[in-house]
Amino acid sequence: MSGVAAVPEYVVLQPTTLCNLDCTYCYLPHRALDRRMPVEVARAVAADVNRWAADNERFSVVWHGGEPLAAGRDHLAALMAPFEGVEHHVQTNATLIDDRWCNFFAAHRVRVSVSVDGPAVRNGQRVTRGGAPAYERIVRGVDALRRHELPFSALCVVSDPRPELAAELYAYFLDLGCDVLGINIEEQEGVNARANAHAESDVRGFWAALVEAWRRDPRIHLREIEYTLRYAGAVLAGTADGVLPRRLDPIPTVAADGRVFVLSPELAGFTDRRYGDFSSGTVRDTPLAEILAGAVERTPWLREFLDGVEGCRATCPYFGFCGGAHAANRYFEHGRFDVTETDHCRNSKIRLLEGVLDHAANR
């Protein structure tokens, strides 16, 4: 793997900066403001995306927030209208989902992923703007999805990974009925400055216990475990060199105002004396394809990040599994992009692989 591709396999769009929740670990700086994406911005993105989608078996547009449903059905439909031949995905807190939204998802063939951190007692950080627990509203939204038989994924933030938590969480998500589950150990990024260092034994034990729980009833597609097994299988088959993509997908995030952020949506809304506003341009004056083609030359932090990836490759024995520390984690933990190991690496890559190995070794 080397460098950043000029053509993505999916794009992330921010229909509004607003979120109706105020989760304590959220990284978004402007989530209290309702700055909506103008339809002209969506049209500008679609001009290139539709061409890419025509050349790809699958190409996805991800509506990511703020809370994308806070943009409203009419506006979201207007933003989706210029896109052709793409899959639409939405990452939502589920609190606004009702029968009408379910009909919207079905009509527009939108794939839904819900953010929920487990049972009520584990959702204390997911709160409304008034500070009230959001859990009951989240569950009502999920109930609507189930009532309409819409399949969904779930994303779970874990702030305090410990072995004893794993079985409880997995049982919860089995009962919730999601097809797919991703586990995000809380990260220090954006406006969330909380440190995310944990004892190695706790995190390793958490992942090992999660494998144990998953193995008893592997109905859910569990992102971290399956990716790790994919790598392990490739190593055992002698094909590990083919696991990482040849080039990093730029994963452009187009913010509500049209600015484009490659690789890390978490950087949107921040400025730095050395890196400016982190954007690589705006689709208001430059086609997305042109922005991506020139991104490495025109984006100071991106060149530094690629040096950091080479640093990871040269020094980290887990590089073949991971592909290098994520840009936002480097910046928000260390203030620059050419550093290497982060707490996120330790929590969500290194200890994940070690936890799976611990499980396999002890069986």
Added chain:
Amino acid sequence: MPPTGDPVEARLRANAEGLNALLAEAEEARAARAETGGDGDSAVCAWNHFENIPTFYNWNNRPR
């Protein structure tokens, strides 16, 4: 290249027996899931599309 004779890969190979058992069960579980039918309508579609399903499936620099 990573430093050193790939110590991580070496440890994976040293645990091949346990990993292979786990891999076999994972393969069986994937085959049993409805979403592997490939009709494109479920939340996740197929193993070979795993990394290309957005919002959180991409391993590097995924939005989250």
